[in-house]
Amino acid sequence: MTSHGHPDESPEDPDFCSALPDAELLTLAASGDEDAFRMLFLKHYSVVRSVAARILCDLGTADDIAQETFVRFARSMADIRDPSGLRAWLLRVATHLCRDHFRSGTRRASRERDFSALCLPASDEQSQCFHDIPAALAQLPPLHREAVVLVFYENLSHAEAARVADCAVSTLSWRIMLAKRTLKALLSR
């Protein structure tokens, strides 16, 4: 893999990472190419972590979930049957790890949480911190929040989100509908 690309291009360069399709990188990685594997990590790490952070409303645990997701990816590359669907595969693993975390019962009650840590600093006008949004999402049942994150933040269709969430499309649509109703009520106050 080191022979590929322009000499100035490096795995740290996101443009270079995104220039190669996942399927190609995955094929190279599956044959032992560490650079290709690292590119896949660099390309998808932030998305996986953001999804976990929004589902869990907890940055520290999201770091752990993102790490575990990629460790499982490293061990299970051979099992990925649709290389073009790598992003969905990673999101599926991450969301299921989040469910395991919820089941473990280690998260804190939403009323104990400080949601300010979940937002970018308020000094940045372009990315103001709206504490009420994570606070409202935290009041949703975890599966509803998961559906909102996949559809609203990751822009997956209901069918794609249903595959990630391992449920019927109708189930996912129902969760979205209930979640929207709750969020509108909470955020309109």
Add this chain to the structure above:
Amino acid sequence: MNDSELRQKLAAWQIPPSSQAARSRAEWHTLTAFRNRGTRSGPPGSPLFYFPKLAVISAVLLVAASTLFFLQPVHHAQPLQNSAPLLAELEEFFQGRLAAAIQHNGSLDLQLAEEPMNRPPDQRVAVRIAVRDESFVILTYSGQSVCLETGAGRICVTPLINGAGEVILLGESGLLEHQAGLRTEAHLLQGI
């Protein structure tokens, strides 16, 4: 509020980027898992294609594991000096940001600094702390405080190299070696 307004409102929530330390830690664990996975040279095929090879490998591993199980002492512990290659690998990967590596129950917990630190090469230490039936191996540097979450509670230790070139272990209330219920061992790590 309509759907469009809801989407717009939700989009205002941007997640802060991960810390450099968390990202590097994740990258290292991931690359380690990648390097330790079984590689395959051919294209993906039927699981039956791999069955004979897997069966042979599994049998060999089973025999090897059984042999090791019966030959090794129950409380076998690797000499601390054997940890030098691991510390060298971690230092190379994290480029001066490694504060400590803690081995416990087959897992490796990494503590990283946000910025690279200047660590003199003669300050590397390896520490073993055993409490009840738990054993921790810490690879770190003289003067670096490390806290462990053990079944018996939280234990913080700061290894220091004294004038005689020996490693002493400071706890929160004096020398750790003198605390009841703890067994400790500490060495300088040289030859990296």
